[in-house]
Amino acid sequence: MAKHRGRGVATINYPIGMNLGGDPSQALVHSNPTGKFTVALSSIDLGQGMKSVTRQICAETLGVPVEDVYVDTADSDTGPHCMGSFASRGTHRVGNAVMVAAREARAVMMEAAAEELEVDPADLETDGRGSIQVKGAPHRSISVRDVAIAAQFRQGKTISGRGIFLVPLSDVDPETGEMSPATCYAHACLIAEVEVDDETGEVTVLKMTSAYEIGRAINPKLVEQQLVGGSWMGMSHALYETPEPYYPDPRDGPRDFNEYLMPGPGDICPHDILVLERPAPDGPFGAKGPGEMCANPVLPAVANAVFAAVGVRVNDLPITPEKILRALKARGGAATPARAR
């Protein structure tokens, strides 16, 4: 009776947005009379940080500080249509719509500033701190606040923009499956190290190391919360959770969190994450989206690590102690498989 260690790996990619496209999102951006901007959406913030991501994209595009942008969302009377917060589409689809809207609003803002400074709009730039200045001559500048006041009360201009982003719907060939499922993909590799107790069948995940390529990380902290949270979800899916423990037998389903098995804080392991950014040509500032994919590589990496530890393959999730013990019994005990090197 002993504890055995093993490492397993998985490499995956993940498509961004609804399969086949055809999933539009819209955004409206407008300034109040003192140069503070509102982004109007109907997209839902599930806790993933939709509001923060769109806020930063809007501020970057407008060339104003992020504090001067507020995202108002989830109201069907004020926010234009969004397909929904799913399919890893928020950052890519909604972010693009916000970018289009912010570009339109920025163009009006620069025109209004040009009129106040009596220069050509093409000669102006934003400093990202709330001012608009002549390129090469920063002393000739005007604040965004003063531009907004002038646009509203003197020039009669609305500093606002409309945006929509739509990946046109792809056909599918019924005979071959030829289709355009997605315009960009995120990537990941995850290595899990586990310890398997051959007496109890219990698996402990000791460590995870992963690399995620997600286009552009709009907000590194939000990326981290997704990737860490997703890895726990994947670990829980691999080893603990199910509403049908003997699927396809529908019996013995849990009714509450006392009966639904999940890992506790003590089961959470250290996780080193590396982030790579290969910008998507059609992503907002190259962003793809880490939302869904981060649970996926954990499942096979843990299963493969269990094999590396004790030499049994569990092909049915979740990998419960019962399944491991039955497999060990069938195999005649634990054995570390020979590695290539």
Added chain:
Amino acid sequence: MLEFRKDIFADERDDNLKEVGQPTQRQDMLGHVTGTSPYYDDHRFANLLHLKILRSPHAHARIRSIDDSAAARAPGVKRIIRAADVPVNLNTLLSLIQFGKDDEPSLASDVVRYKGEPILGIVATSERAALEALALVKVSYDQLPAVFDVEEALKPGAPSVNATYPKNTFEYYGKYDHQKLRYGDADAAFAQADIVLDERYQMSPIEHAPTETNGSITVPDTNGRYIVYTSTQALFFSLDTSAKINAIPSNQLHFIGGTVGGGFGGKVDTMTEPLCILAARLIGAPVRYRFSRHEEMQFGSPRGGERIYVKDGIMKDGRIIARKVRAYFDSGAYTRLSSYAVVKCAAHIPGPYTIPNVHADVFCVFTNRTPATAMRGFGVTALDFALECQMDKGATAIGMDPLEYRILNAYRDGDMKAHRREAKNCALIECAQVAAEKANWPLRDEFRKMSSRQGGGAAHTGGAAPARAPTSTPTSTPQRVAYERPTPSAPPHIAPPASPPRSAPPPPAAPSSGSTHGAPRFSSVFGTRRR
């Protein structure tokens, strides 16, 4: 914990940005940490009524009779809602994008097809009064044979689950019971392979397990409108579904979402809003319909349990020359969104690898269990589990390091994928290299130097890369097509047989047709989706 490798792909990025890339604190952080962020159930209304649902105790049964007379007289009961009260009782979620046939009733009237299927609603002055009244409803059933296994459901003589799809499979393109993927000639390649590996994988269903269960509150507004506070993940999707089922114009509904207490795909199905709105309309008072934890666990749709068979043809040098996949999605009793996931799954085969011969059949199967739905990684999570376990077994079978085996077969820029689009913007190899380095997983030099970029060169390391092992030629060379999508007005590059022409997207906010039959168009979702 988290570190960036800005050195990789640096030449493809402009890092001279001010706000993008900053770890800015979230706009809603103060509300979250002080407990003041508004969830749908934080709204308080005087005289709020409560809707509770009578659910089937059987997985498959014919309803012989329902006697709710005692319940109607119970204390606090305001109204009983029956199937006949629902204006458009039969619906399918993806009718909003013209995909699939209406197959699921809001309230069952003649047959129940899964344990937990809604039969009747009771609106009362308290949740307790509603539950006590539910206990007084007498339903008599004739039990019917049920089927729970996806492959059993496809056998001749299996119980027919779904009246709209009597053969227990979703119908694709009006003629197939599955989604096909065909690229090269997998069978011919298996005959040439050194090793053939045929394996079976079974995904488990899981619960979304949100902290906040599904729910909504409907409040009659002035001027004939209704304000709906909801936990939905897709505001207009739920709004339009609710408008269709209630047969009212979409602009009579004012949906207010907000902070959602965990979604993960389990709050797209619009499980509470339509009946909650109906109750408020019938009574003229605010109504709340929220799932108990038991309902969320057992009758809120879970992630489905896919069964996947993977067969690989492998050469001794590590090249995978053929991959065949047969996958069954357990949709439960009704379609909801599983039909969509099947196509997404087919698009994802054979995973992020360049394999010249690929063959897949993916089925959406009906069984007598709670309908499955979207969950994080929908259509892909189970496939990734199967394929990545399969990759490990393949590496073991030929005695190769599992990570090097993946890098060898990884897709690179310019490779043709099985769905006949060129791979671009790839980064699988770089992820593998960086993770291996961090975890001290030994990789041989040539694998450390490989690259996803054109030609497999070692762009980011600057070193010379060895030529990539040649991949075998597909037995039938697929036509190479541009990755970019054709413009909506242009004809598809390869005209699929019997497919309607690609339609240009109509302008947004087109007025609703007002039709309540079949799958009407809705103002907020446009475009037609091929059946």
